[in-house]
Amino acid sequence: MHEFKVWGPRAQSLAVTIGERSYPLRCIDRGWWTGGVPDAGPNTKYSFVLNQGQPVPDPRSQFQPHGVNGPSQIIDHTKFPWTDRLWQAKPLGSAIIYELHIGTFTPEGTFRAALDRVDYLADLGVTHVELMPVNEFSGDWGWGYDGVDIYAPHHCYGSPDELKTFVNACHEKGVAVLLDVVYNHFGPSGNYLDQFAPYFTSAYQTPWGPAVNFDHSGSFEVRRFFIDNALMWLRDYHFDGLRLDAIHAYYDRSALPFLEELSTEVDSLSSELGRHLVLIAESDLNDPRVVTVRECGGLGIQAQWSDDFHHALHSALTGETNGYYEDFGTLTELAKALQHAFVYAGDFSRHRNRIHGRPVDGLSGHHFLGYAQTHDQVGNRAQGERLCHLLSLGRAKIAAALVLTSPFVPMLFQGEEFASSSPFQYFTNHDPDLGRKVSEGRRNEFKAFGWSPEEVPDPQDPQTFQRSKLCWDELTRQPHSDMHEWYKRLIAFRRLNPSLVNGRMREVEVRCDENAKWMVVKRQCVQLVCNLSPQTQTVPVTYDSESVLASDLNFHLRTGAIEIGPDTVVVLDSQHS
């Protein structure tokens, strides 16, 4: 006996079909339909039929073994043999996050295969992995942001139990697991939500069409749909936190914003479970309110991605000034990012042609993730180039050092740590009709930036996906093993050095010379000396320092100065002298 339940205020009739049989549901309260089916139980496959139409998946489907258009499967979450009863994630302040895409992290592209790499991650020194969306999306591969069945792990990645096995294994090896969830839009294919209820509102138009309905008629249940989803991943899959995709694409003007309601509920669950749970937002708003506690008028999200730091770092290193990089490019801006998180904090942005952001006052750097590479920053380039494909290895090492000694919570993107030769390109596996549009859209997008069609990899070409997979055998070869060693040493240094993890942005001292292209970042007794020029030059440093880490041996430490070669970074420590 299984009791089916679904919210469908738009249905005139609603039934569940199992195999050849159909069982009518009855409408109870506020658009909810319910009904018991005697022979249904765990693993039963079923669909819903609205108004005698075509069978469609359950909006809260726990699993779609045959994809977005197939039947849903009942999953019993109470039976998994968890062994992580005493597990606690490290606090974000001491975290090092590793962003990971299940489909390209291993050749197999499954939860099970990813599991075999967890020892490697623990050895690297990573404390948290952040999985790119694993929800069911259209096709057999993709980035995951086109999800439609947000309660169901993607059937090509593995079963719900295999995902739990992955999380459980991470916990056993001391690694926390975060999950990227997408609540700002749904994919264009396999989305049947509109048949059931007002999940969307035409009150706001977004690049994806009508906005998700967070504040209009029916929104009380739409919010519940997302909040229950968040709680499911945290409770039933033992995730340690969630990354909320693009909250700047949420349209919500209610007195109690959805995000504040969500953070309240996650905190309650945290108390109930006795486990530390976090929410991390991707936000383009440069609004400190996002990561301010609720008691002070904030949304109560623990941390947000820090794109300003990324953009300042990226354009300082690459010299790129196209697109949003036009707002960046100087060492002064990079210094501002390190000291204030937001470079645009009430300042005029040329790229946006408006005032952007407001200052972060008194907030810890632990509210911001710092990174030189992410799936977006790599994958949204025409050819999906990593930093090490654009720069000398020396410069890529400087980027790593700046991230891993920053006052932020450092985050790496899979393969970055061994200068992976694989790009991370935009790949999709839509049906041919939609696929053609996506391919065309991608080509047109980059045409505007001067790319010819044949230079832009076709998202629908299976090779685009294959090409983006990491090649783990590179780890044993140069220069990959050298880069891997550099990351391991930086991570170990950070984890042993309290002055690097104190989160105190205001204590970060930066000296730089825009013309000579050197920069010194000082955090208590630690100094990071970067030479971004093609010449060897002499940079003044604190007198009693000694070098503890260097990207190259082409430097000489003198009294109160360092002679440092091009594209080189040296970490000095005055504590031990």
Place this chain on the structure above:
Amino acid sequence: MHEFKVWGPRAQSLAVTIGERSYPLRCIDRGWWTGGVPDAGPNTKYSFVLNQGQPVPDPRSQFQPHGVNGPSQIIDHTKFPWTDRLWQAKPLGSAIIYELHIGTFTPEGTFRAALDRVDYLADLGVTHVELMPVNEFSGDWGWGYDGVDIYAPHHCYGSPDELKTFVNACHEKGVAVLLDVVYNHFGPSGNYLDQFAPYFTSAYQTPWGPAVNFDHSGSFEVRRFFIDNALMWLRDYHFDGLRLDAIHAYYDRSALPFLEELSTEVDSLSSELGRHLVLIAESDLNDPRVVTVRECGGLGIQAQWSDDFHHALHSALTGETNGYYEDFGTLTELAKALQHAFVYAGDFSRHRNRIHGRPVDGLSGHHFLGYAQTHDQVGNRAQGERLCHLLSLGRAKIAAALVLTSPFVPMLFQGEEFASSSPFQYFTNHDPDLGRKVSEGRRNEFKAFGWSPEEVPDPQDPQTFQRSKLCWDELTRQPHSDMHEWYKRLIAFRRLNPSLVNGRMREVEVRCDENAKWMVVKRQCVQLVCNLSPQTQTVPVTYDSESVLASDLNFHLRTGAIEIGPDTVVVLDSQHS
């Protein structure tokens, strides 16, 4: 010599025309155009010509002597002979506001004619008048919310100097003046802003088309346009504050919201001028953040209109349950409004089919305006009926007593105080084409509520406007003089009684009986006993009270109880016994 200046990033060329002559302007910085014209000066009439097109008014026109399509006129604000140097408005906590529409307040419908009524208002006990919008709008009469030249007083109301004379006279008689400003949309006729610059953004769709651009490209100057407008009314016209129309129709997701920027600038001007200035918002958000100080994450607006109190009061008195009144109707809801301002404070609203609002914690009642009638609540009815046209005089007196003993800042709507027989109907004076659409739209709007076309007054019919004018000769006749006396006594009582103006909502005690239809509101030593039933009944009251105000003589005070007639209110005071 006059230096013209206008923001017009969309213009390829821009010139000023005066009479037959044209003077080209030159583009200086970020889309600003400027140029000096030797013979221009105060009172010169001019237009702008973009791209050799038709002459159009200055977006910041100070006066449109010939309407929305005519030339603009240069106004010198430095010459007016102000005599209010020592003037200070009373604080909102002790204010009694009087909403006034210049066009219908007097037979003449001008600033000059309104001036003759200020003594009357002072005698009534009013501390603030709030002018419905006086900006230039299309046609010779209208409510004013279709404004297009927001810097220009409407030419039919009088000249800028005549408006200043009105404000100056009010100040001389001890009455502060507030102005209703509309920043959420522009009227459909005479709006040339789009030719100049991105004043609107299609990123958000509103009932009026693309939204005002508060947060997209170019918004830094659009915000300046409104903020400078607010500062102009406060600085050059000596207004004591502004009422911001429908802030729930603002679309603004910037880290520093426009409203917070505006309140910051108004506070700065207040310090600079040494005068108390206030901002009052109309808000349908039920969001306490609107009236919370900026230091606590709020927008720093001093007060907002309190529609929940109005709706609870109106539906309790009239029994109406159509439209938004379906969310109200009980005395318990009226009690909640008196104690918590928002009836919907995180509660499910049937009318909205969603959770609405959040609780007001620790805020004073002085952040909320309390009223039984406004231009909207009267004028948006099919026939523009006032409360006294719908109810017995006794009930209308109960409404007045509940407003004027409430913990809120009381506000009256013109004529309410003498039970004016004039309705306040929806009237417009658009050109015939637009006018036809407006008439038709109005008829269709009310068709849905069961009104036949001939029952709904035609907004374009000049009689609809004439009919809405107050008839001051009624003041000397019954029942108008009786009602007038009742208001005067209630106002005098409030102004003399500290317990009524302390703003402490949490100290308001309410007892009521939904079936028997009586209610007792207690504020320290003052008790208001209302009998809303058609029968005389006995209501328990505090022992040592004596009556100080009664809407009728049909009551008997006994020990610990009062026998009170139908539709009657008695105010008791235990202080003097």
